[in-house]
Amino acid sequence: MEELQTPVLDNHLHLDPERGRGMEAVEEFARLGGTHLLIVNQPSWKLGVESTDPEEFRPVFETTIEIVGEATDHLPGRAWPILGAHPGLISRLVEDRGCSPAEARDCMQGILDIAAEYVQEGQALGLKSGRPHYDVSEAVWGASNDVMKHAFELGGELDCAVQLHTEASKDLTEVADWAESRGLPAYKVVKHYAGGRLAGPTPSVMSNKDRIETAAKSGEPFVMETDFIDDPERPGAVLGPKTVPRRVRWLHEQGYDDAIRTAHVETPERVYGIDTESTLS
Template identity: 70%
Template sequence: MELDTPVLDNHMHLDPDYGRGLDAVEDFARLGGTHLLVVNKPSWHLDVEAETGEDFREVFERTIAVVEDASELLDGRAWPVLGVHPGLISRLVDERGFTPEEARNLMQAGLDVAAEIVEDGRALALKSGRPHYDVEDAVWDASNAVMRHAFELGAELDCAVQLHTEGSDDLTEVADWAEDAGLPAEKVVKHYSGGTLAGPIPSVMSEKDRLRVAAETGEPFLMETDFVDDPDRPGAVMGPKTVPRRVRWLLEEGHDDAVRIAHVETPRTAYGIKTRNHL
């Protein structure tokens, strides 16, 4: 089946040094993928142990470079999404001796650098969140402060914020925090979502069961693989061919409206991007 639609993977990582890099993009494009949102890998995965906010710039610049190369392989284009992985706080506190407050300040400073790049037009959105595992109260509070700082930056820049958080079907409180900061909830995107989510826009992992639920709601959603591009975990979390394959499946199941919502309407609403205009 030829795909007469844009096909966007909302959350993918690319590592040209140690992973598959552009080979993964070629696989995505060969199956009909047209657009990518590429999120920087966690800083420590790129051997960056940040001491200052400025130290994150290397991570962001490496991501921008691979995104530029990826765009050359797509009928559409790729965009960078830049930020500080919320799991860093545990690395800082548990392994490097930071207090939660010191870790909060460093992570917020890293987001400030990412925001500069978004403001310059070289990245599309910010990435933040909080740990998806149990942490002590002080770490949880510091993580929430980092996330709320990302919302403030997103509001200033009028850009989306992608979130990495605990699994949930109700993050209304988090969306309310974004609204309080001046960032509309429709510009808050929950990475690694199930088929339904109250509050932010769900970026649904591209498993058939989750997608069927999302498609039947008629609500805004996005699709993703969270491909991690790690040579020690080939194909994890999902391979780069998955989203195009699932789009074909959705169309075969008669979910044409859901495909339009996920790959045209929601990208425009959340990120201000026009996927059809790039084909």
């Protein structure tokens, strides 16, 4: 990517140095031209945390912060952590741990409170939350929305972005309005695994060519991601770490240099307050 002289940010991926590729994946990303990563903590159950005590989720965040530090050493730019509770946790709490939806809600809001401590201390860049992308009961859906609204309250207080896992949608203006009413600007709400167009939050566009081209043509703010899960038991489940650098090269070949700057310089600065140019070594 040297000829482009641009930062290249993957906005959402996971790393698992213990069981997955870990730093090998980071090195592959960097070798293809990648410069910056936003690393999201693994779902807590993947790290063996099956508790209903929010404090027992702290090691999930500590592990992610350590991984981010190591990843930064392998990048020409740097990595940042995004911390929170995967929305699928509510189903595990209700179905496996015997929690009521209200108890599960309280646990997940407590986990977000702990994640917010790391943001406040400058150890994390933003929060993650959301709601299930699969069918759930009305009570679980309502509790999940309450968890997400709590994340927006924290984001408003901390002036930090909130990344969302949600159902597939081209219109999440209602969710963006919930954030706005809690003091978090809609553009600081980032829809993970988004298509090329989205009303409401900022789309973090999955880096398939069709989705990326749609976003590039729109002229609207967006970022790019792979959702790389680093799970050896699910190879090829989502996109690999080479994908974003390759798509940036493809966008350049197609003449979308303005979109490259939008996705890798302007939108990251607007949403997260990060400078992907000055943090390049």
